[in-house]
Amino acid sequence: MTSKQDSYVLMVFKDGEKITLQANSEMDITQYHFQQEGKQDSAIYRLATGGMRALTGSIGKVNKSAYAVHTPVGTIGVRGTGFDLSCVGDCVNEVATRSRSESASQTLADGLYAHVWQGQIALTNEAGEHLLTMPQSNYIANINANALNLANLPEVLMNLERLTPRPDTTMMNANKLFGAKNLKGAPSGLYVTVHKGHVRINNTQAKAGDTSAMDLGKDEAGHLDKTHGLIRLKQQPAFQVNDPYPLPEQFDTEKHNGNFSLNDKPGQGDACAVPN
Numbered sequence: 013m014t015s016k017q018d019s020y021v022l023m024v025f026k027d028g029e030k031i032t033l034q035a036n037s038e039m040d041i042t043q044y045h046f047q048q049e050g051k052q053d054s055a056i057y058r059l060a061t062g063g064m065r066a067l068t069g070s071i072g073k074v075n076k077s078a079y080a081v082h083t084p085v086g087t088i089g090v091r092g093t094g095f096d097l098s099c100v101g102d103c104v105n106e107v108a109t110r111s112r113s114e115s116a117s118q119t120l121a122d123g124l125y126a127h128v129w130q131g132q133i134a135l136t137n138e139a140g141e142h143l144l145t146m147p148q149s150n151y152i153a154n155i156n157a158n159a160l161n162l163a164n165l166p167e168v169l170m171n172l173e174r175l176t177p178r179p180d181t182t183m184m185n186a187n188k189l190f191g192a193k194n195l196k197g198a199p200s201g202l203y204v205t206v207h208k209g210h211v212r213i214n215n216t217q218a219k220a221g222d223t224s225a226m227d228l229g230k231d232e233a234g235h236l237d238k239t240h241g242l243i244r245l246k247q248q249p250a251f252q253v254n255d256p257y258p259l260p261e262q263f264d265t266e267k268h269n270g271n272f273s274l275n276d277k278p279g280q281g282d283a284c285a286v287p288n
Contacts, residue, residue, distance in 0.1 A: 037062020086137030093131025201237025
């Protein structure tokens with residue numbers, strides 16, 4: 013995820029976490045699993061450049077070891093919290109040593125600056141574990157440097173506060189974004205299930221107040237018709253789960269000879285597969 017100049021990115025996750033990414037920043041979602049069958053809940057990120065403000069969701073509150081933000085100077089762990097991180101330069105000051113970190117930070121040298129506005133975080137690197145509790149701030153020069161507690165909020169974090177909204181002040185509703193419903197039977201309409209990647213469904217005939225677009229990720233399903241509008245499904249419909257046709261990448265064109273059939277009876281649901 014990359015944010016451009018004079019902008020910021022707001023991310024809302026299924027477990028309730030919210031992250032705002034400062035302008036000219038780069039952050040990777042290394043791993044995110046929440047209530048996925050056969051997988052442990054986890055949220056792992058990497059801040060490469062720039063700044064971010066994060067409010068952890070249920071993953072960081074229930075299992076602190078399942079949440080981490082990797083940076084060039086160490087790894088951030090949480091205790092259920094809200095915090096700011098800002099990388100100056102390449103986020104690493106190789107010149108600074110443990111004894112010189114204090115003088116380096118006074119001039120906003122390259123490195124990582126952190127501030128906690130709710131709860132507590134723990135930054136771990138080669139020098140050990142450094143705890144930071146609300147409303148403290150600190151600076152770490154590199155992977156081998158100790159953390160330096162700062163008496164005042166440094167300019168780089170002041171700018172982050174001024175230009176990037178704190179995620180808990182945003183009006184984005186996780187339930188509205190990710191709320192799902194069950195359908196009785198299999199009413200006619202368009203059914204979409206995502207096996208890989210991402211799909212956006214646009215409802216071009218949406219009425220005022222209805223959902224006009226919906227994003228689906230891996231293992232998510234959606235339905236669109238004139239009666240129900242556009243809704244996210246709690247689970248993939250049975251007729252798709254039991255579809256005898258394989259996924260396109262598994263399709264044997266010689267065996268099936270390119271022939272397909274669609275169910276044209278209302279309420280029964282349709283499914284088809286087209287080989288490449």
